[in-house]
Amino acid sequence: MNDFTSSVADAKIPDATVRRFSLYLRYLEDFERSGISSVASGVLAERGGTTAAQVRKDLSFLGSFGKRGLGYSVKELTGVLRDVLGLDSVWRVALLGAGRIGTALFRYEPFRARGFHITTVIDNDPGKVGTRLGDVMIRGEHELECALREDRTDLVIVAVPAPVAQALVDRVVAAGVRAVLNYAPAQLRLPDDVALRNVSMTVELESLSHALTRLRRCR
Amino acid sequence: MNDFTSSVADAKIPDATVRRFSLYLRYLEDFERSGISSVASGVLAERGGTTAAQVRKDLSFLGSFGKRGLGYSVKELTGVLRDVLGLDSVWRVALLGAGRIGTALFRYEPFRARGFHITTVIDNDPGKVGTRLGDVMIRGEHELECALREDRTDLVIVAVPAPVAQALVDRVVAAGVRAVLNYAPAQLRLPDDVALRNVSMTVELESLSHALTRLRRCR
């Protein structure tokens, strides 16, 4: 762990920790903008809704470069987190589905700001194919493989209806893409060496609804 | 646990389990449509990407009403899950922010189908106030409390820029709302008796980016 050769840890980092890294980074960027140069675990914890011990444990996966008595250098920590999250590369993203969700995702600026460039948009509606979404031409489903290769796509965002999703993703994987962000309400099956994250619009809402119901019943 | 008085468990159910309930319910509704009347844990597991033991353990939080040798009644299980997830009530939802994300969420049909009715839309852009989003009139920020009360809002979806979010949510909580679904990239502070779920568009993407980086470095 006390690896001084490079900034990035090689060991497996728990998923929960990686997700918190995203949050920490957000706060650190705020701090950087405010001109704060150093930050203690307790401060980050308060901002992120966890505990100081949690923050320190998380950061310890990256090596130990905090200064005892002082905290962490905002600048250094920002750099390390960007590095470990892979935010220094530009990732080439293909968006499958230019419906409501797809369009909203396409227009969501923070993606681009973080280095995720949507260079391909695919939709199977003939009325949409050939039109533009922002600066990207919408291409038909049959051009999928071709488009992925041409644009050297790293990552695919799935925003098509559930029934179509699996078939499309199979083709995407066959074309060599190794990361999928799935917004379709379907459980996708993929090989182990492909990274998958599911985002379900309804799951969070329903978990809230469950919490509300419990609150109601208690009083 | 072996509570035969009613269908709903009173004990605290792990959050991870509740989220899986949403998924199980989705699959069960598929099965129901296909006319399948009974389902074994293994089948649900395969569909949902977990294990049979996990499914049974999850469902055991709701009591035990599977039939050994047969599995679970699709109809009964659907009912129990809908009940525990609170999907039999209609929830009155207010949407804060009618920007890109807000609009996409408003138009997302599965919400309505699940009993989440967006009855209030608030935005502080004077150009939007007074116009309609679907069948709902967009109201100004100053009308917030008034609107929440009039519409007897149960739940609020926050889709405003991060800097505004906390102040708005404070008012929402003061007005008596007990559940918040937050799409703003900000960590909200709320009292303990208010349920909060954060959805971050970038966190999942960044966790994928991390995974991709790791994959890259390994070969």
Added chain:
DNA sequence: CACTGCTTGTGAAATCGTTCACAAGTGGAA
């Protein structure tokens, strides 16, 4: 230097969630 106040890094303990393994229940067939 010694002392003080503050903060990290980290083993160890505690907590939480998942998987295992198997007794017990079910329906159907003989």
Added chain:
DNA sequence: TTCCACTTGTGAACGATTTCACAAGCAGTG
């Protein structure tokens, strides 16, 4: 009835994550 194939429900083992507790390190002061 007995046997068989199947499946649930659940204690116990396991594994992962979070929290605790504290030694060790740093900067500033006298």
